[in-house]
Amino acid sequence: MEPIVIHYADDDTDDLQIFKNAVDKSAAPVALHTYNHGEEFLKNLKNKADKNSIVFLDINMPGKSGFDILKEIRRDDLLKKMPVIMYSTSSDDASIAVSREHGATMYAVKPTSFSDLKNMIRKAVATNWELFKSPPDSFILTAA
């Protein structure tokens, strides 16, 4: 099975390491690229975009926020079809609504257990993103 490429941007290096550990432990077929600056992330994404890639994007980052990056991705002809999962500690309705408004594919709240994180990654990897259309009632990516 060809690995899914996950591009994950977060200014919290602990969260990047935890995500990396969860990918390793989940045994999911994933090639993970992590970034802790929005600018670095966009530059690299443009060089590495392919149809087998998905993006996890933290919202609260210094410099370019996750929302800023999401808007740039959706404006870019090369990147605009990439599945983008907004990934945040916040579960507030406003963040979810803004994510949807700017064209996020899904929204995921950072899990409160390592198991849930592994399950969420497995679920993201098992999804056929080419055929995926987020229906209004399932915009939230959960571990279940």
Add this chain to the structure above:
Amino acid sequence: MDTFNLVLKERTAQLHRAVESTGISMSILSPALNQDMYANYLERILGIHSAVETTVFPVLQNLIPDLDQRRKTPAIRNDLKHLERADEYAGDAMLDAGYKNATDFNLGIVYVSEGSILGGQFILKHVKQVLGNDAPVEFLNVYGAQTGPLWKQFLECLNTYASAASDAQKQQIIAGAEYGFRRVEHLFSAGKPA
């Protein structure tokens, strides 16, 4: 065909979930976590790893080349010392009468003990958030940046061994992992030692 670690993962998934549902597993990720709860968790962790290092590692010394790098009890003892707790676990032993002194079985036990380290940094973040940055967390970050590489090295060792093993030997590796998860579940469910 799946590599052996995927088979092992699948076969022990339910037991793994049972460990995560124990009181100790839930308490360490609780927003109400306090120093006493954290020390109780570390005491049981010490009970697990001291038995693994003392009894299980010697059985596998010719199979896993980097066992010395995988010793965790000094870090756990340092954390317990900072928390002013005894540096030996006085509760039930990790290994009981069901333990077998055979390579395959012990390899399964180490699959459990090494696999548990990957979630440590998740717990570490929570412990720091709740107990503060001064909380002793040497064990939770025991492999640091080597966490992923050491796990992959272990899986390589496991899969290489399993690729040349008979079906009966593979069943013993699975039995060892099942035993490991059951014993951790027992230690994580037992009451606080007197």
